[in-house]
Amino acid sequence: MKLDRRAAMAALVANRSENLLIVPGLGSTTWDLAAAGDDPRNFYLWGAMGGAAMIGLGLALAQPDKRVAVITGDGEMLMGLGALATIGVKRPNNLAVIVFDNGVYGETGMQPSHTSSGVDLAGVARAAGFPVCLDVADQAGLDDLAARLKSFNQTLFARVAIEANDPPRVLPERDGVAIKRRFRAALGLEAQG
Amino acid sequence: MNNAASWPDRLFDALKRANVRQVGYVPDAGHSRLIARCRDDAEMHDVALTTEEEGVALAAGAWLGGERATLLMQSSGVGNCINMLSLARACRFPLPMFITMRGEWEEFNPWQVPMGQAVEPVLKLCDAEVLRVRTPDEVERTAERALQSAYGDERVVAVLLSQELIGKKVWTK
Numbered sequence: 001m002k003l004d005r006r007a008a009m010a011a012l013v014a015n016r017s018e019n020l021l022i023v024p025g026l027g028s029t030t031w032d033l034a035a036a037g038d039d040p041r042n043f044y045l046w047g048a049m050g051g052a053a054m055i056g057l058g059l060a061l062a063q064p065d066k067r068v069a070v071i072t073g074d075g076e077m078l079m080g081l082g083a084l085a086t087i088g089v090k091r092p093n094n095l096a097v098i099v100f101d102n103g104v105y106g107e108t109g110m111q112p113s114h115t116s117s118g119v120d121l122a123g124v125a126r127a128a129g130f131p132v133c134l135d136v137a138d139q140a141g142l143d144d145l146a147a148r149l150k151s152f153n154q155t156l157f158a159r160v161a162i163e164a165n166d167p168p169r170v171l172p173e174r175d176g177v178a179i180k181r182r183f184r185a186a187l188g189l190e191a192q193g
Numbered sequence: 194m195n196n197a198a199s200w201p202d203r204l205f206d207a208l209k210r211a212n213v214r215q216v217g218y219v220p221d222a223g224h225s226r227l228i229a230r231c232r233d234d235a236e237m238h239d240v241a242l243t244t245e246e247e248g249v250a251l252a253a254g255a256w257l258g259g260e261r262a263t264l265l266m267q268s269s270g271v272g273n274c275i276n277m278l279s280l281a282r283a284c285r286f287p288l289p290m291f292i293t294m295r296g297e298w299e300e301f302n303p304w305q306v307p308m309g310q311a312v313e314p315v316l317k318l319c320d321a322e323v324l325r326v327r328t329p330d331e332v333e334r335t336a337e338r339a340l341q342s343a344y345g346d347e348r349v350v351a352v353l354l355s356q357e358l359i360g361k362k363v364w365t366k
Contacts, residue, residue, distance in 0.1 A: 021258075023254070043257055046283075047279050047280060047283060048250060048253075048276075048277060048279065048280035049276070050246070050250075050277070051246070051247075051249070051250030051253070051277055051280060052250075053250075054247045054248075054250035054251045054254065055250045055251070055253050055254035055257070055280075056254060057240070057251055057254060058215060058250070058251040058252060058253060058254025058255035058256075058257070058258065058260075058262060059254035059255070059257050059258040060254075060258075061215060061238045061240075061254075061255065061258070061260070062214070062215070062254070062255045062257070062258025062259055062260035063258040063259070066258075080246075080247070080250075082242075082243030082244055082247060083243075083247055083250075085243055086240065086241065086242055086243055086247055089241060090238070090240060176280075176283035176284030176285070177283075177284055177285050179284065180256075180257065180284045180285070180286070183257055184256075184257060184259070187257075187258070187259060189258075189259040
């Protein structure tokens with residue numbers, strides 16, 4: 001079974017806990033997160049393909065009292081696959097890496113990604129040393145993941161099987177400096193712009 | 194330890210004074226002493242990377258969370274960072290990078306030359322401030338300037354540590 005990406009994102013951020021910081025990957029997962037409701041604790045990406053998980057690592061190490069969720073796509077994760085090994089070494093207990101896997105590059109015309117030929121991202125994460133690896137393909141699994149986002153205390157990886165559809169784009173702020181300053185202000189690191 | 198060989202310690206001292214808390218690196222002979230110092234420091238997160246571009250993203254995340262990060266690499270690693278530097282530039286993330294040079298002075302391995310020669314122009318095209326160190330005496334003050342410029346102006350600053358400073362790689366064992 002495959003889940004609807006917008007419904008899946010909405011479920012993950014519903015009743016979001018105060019201390020959850022989210023880094024979506026460029027493209028569809030950024031649109032999904034914006035569609036679920038804007039929030040200064042979202043660091044939207046419009047570029048930096050392959051970098052989402054590592055941004056999450058730096059953030060998780062810097063903010064050990066918060067939880068950090070990277071929610072990205074299969075194509076973005078594949079471009080930075082080494083990051084799973086790097087995170088597997090550091091294993092911060094407040095970092096979750098969640099991949100919305102539809103097996104295609106949705107932003108560029110639905111060309112197949114490696115996962116559509118069987119590359120198993122949850123298996124890669126498991127082999128890299130993530131202590132908790134989930135393969136989510138139904139509503140019960142999604143509900144479990146949403147609950148875990150409020151309470152996890154081990155490095156977590158989840159692959160979420162989603163349908164290969166292309167919902168309307170919902171575009172958040174795209175000025176990187178503005179997104180950064182707003183995010184840091186939400187953490188009390190800068191005066192509110 | 195004499196002055197010529199102790200420059201990594203003075204570079205480490207500069208990182209400490211600047212309150213750098215995350216150090217990303219791909220293992221590198223020229224940085225081996227500095228990496229060891231960072232690994233031994235309880236206040237620093239040392240993050241071994243599979244490729245240097247991971248460190249550009251790591252530093253962005255660190256700054257989002259209120260910590261200062263830096264990136265240590267060899268000249269060949271600069272080529273691995275190019276697209277990810279867009280992240281630092283588009284969002285004005287501070288990114289001080291300390292780069293040990295190959296391919297420019299008594300280089301035995303000709304495969305190091307193409308990227309070594311491209312480092313400075315490529316970084317300038319990417320809008321980085323580029324500083325050069327040739328002698329041990331220059332290391333500390335140049336590092337301080339780089340760190341101040343990176344965190345103060347929220348920009349990418351690269352310090353190129355000349356191959357002359359690091360010394361020749363020994364090929365015979």
